[in-house]
Amino acid sequence: MRDLFIDTQMALMLATLLFLRNRCLEKFNPQRPLQMELLTLPALHRMAICGGTHGNEMTGVYLVQEMARRQKELGDKAWPVPIVLVLSNPRAMKECRRYTETDLNRCFTSSILSTPISGSSPYEVRRAHELNALLGPKDSKEAIDILCDLHNTTSNMGVTLISYAPNEWISLHIYKYLKMKMTSVPVRLFMVNIPINEAYSLESVGKNGFSLEVGPQPHGVLRADTYNYMKEAIELAIEWVSLFNSGAVIEGGEVETHMFHKSIDYPRDPESNQMTAAIHPQLQDQDFCCLKPGDPMFLSFSGETVCYKEEDSLYPFFINECAYYEKGIAFHLARKTTLNIPSVKAQKD
């Protein structure tokens, strides 16, 4: 009897603790459902696939053009989901440059999108407004259901999905699907935890959205292997959307994610601000491999090694991304966490 009493007490305590933990989680993120609950979400009626947001990231440019050819030939039969294909920055594409006046993929904050265009607005800001009208408006009922933006990086990142943290169950499920199905290239997820109105990149315009970043590839170059990886990834994403829309229950589970923590800049000359070191050979190409205190980070042009001095072991990525030199980023650091994502099912209209 006494044992039963103790067991019951223990059980009650555990149940209370679990209840309180879940209430805390809900309070922290009210939209986060309880573990393993089935979540019903609106169907994804329309999907946008964008390339050339950076005009010299060639895979997206050529993939979108190829998809447009297929769409012209086959019409609605091209894919099981209606797809809007967009070449985001035609002017930059023509010059094979990342951008002409300002980085288009930093122009999608709610603030920039709600500021009226003037005669002196840079081309890319005007283009962001156009894209917001076409695929948004951001944060409205009319916005496209899901937006996938195609990018390349000079970093050794394989296939990386990039998404904003709040509520991105759809992106997390697509990531889970790609990770399961793609065997010839590593697939990873990187999440940025900022509210949607502060989110600055194109995919934040859709109700759901993610970037597909594939590398390494030099900007301005088209490699067959990265083209095939991106093509496979997009086809799988479309396949998942179609499966979801069919009303099937898509099982949740655990996914490993990398949450943005901070960026590290190159060592620079205090007067000229020029870089005085390059990424150390032992860090070069080691994206997503744990960086521990004492590990080499940079090799100066005069031959000195600069080591990582922080206390936490973190995960570096975008290591030696060419376009980030001007933004003062040698690499990003992320924490690796495991998320439990719920099973999902499309709402019947």
Added chain:
Amino acid sequence: MSTVSLPALSRVAVCGGTHGNELTGVYLVRERLKKKQQREGQESFSVTMVMGNPRAVQQCRRYTEADLNRCFTRATLNSPISDKTPYEIVRSQELNGLLGPKGSPKAMDLVCDLHNTTANMGLCFITFSDSDWISLHIYRHLQRELATIPVRYIHFDLPKSEAYSLESVGKHGFAMEIGPQPHGSVRSNVFVAMQEGIELMLEWIRLFNSGTLFEGGSVEVFTLVKNIDYPRDPETRSITAAIHPELQDRDFCLLHPGDPLFLSFSGETLRYKGKEPLYPFFVNECAYYETGIALSLASRRRVTIPSIQCNRDRLTMGTDA
């Protein structure tokens, strides 16, 4: 072949940033300019460091109006300058004044021009001559001493007057091309390799100037035969295929008739239809998309080089510039 006696090399130039986004040379020149004041000791030759295209370096672009490294033909160097002359042509004439004049006794004894490529080419000497014994001996020296990267010699068969690149301004000259590296980025392994390459070149010059006899022998040379363009849409001229995965990164691996060249976006393999096996290089060089070159093809042969020794009667002592 009997020993060839050659004058000492008393004035040497090392140039970086001729293409503004090929960053290894840019950072190497900056680093050596910083250390210039610190260098002690007597060299038998002066080393002038030059930033080829400062405007393009500042913008981190290959060029601003015209490719500087195509502006050194006799015709371009002699063309009149006006307000409308592209910046790079004005600059090429300035550089010809500084390092040349091309073809004259006042020209630099040796010009080494530093470049990067997105192609997997290791370290390549690129020159217009297959009988410049100085360049060929320096090449052999690097081949023997540089362990970390393959070293090769590419020859473009053009007479000096038609030679269009910067190193043709010197009495002797070669481009030192290292890849793969994305344009606009710096990789440590490439920086270290190029730094070592330059040090070995300077070491050879020191030895040569001091009277060392360099034994002759034979070296492997690749000579450009032809270029192959991407398949293109006849209307838009847009490329319709990428370099095939079996060719990508396989610079200097023999390409046989029937071997895959391109993989089209619709999944078709296009094959090499030439009659003879040749050696591909500059495979998927980013900057060549606009000039219509997907890859270049070379023949390979061995070139006999004579023993050479500095003619010390004509040695002049230079000071560190």
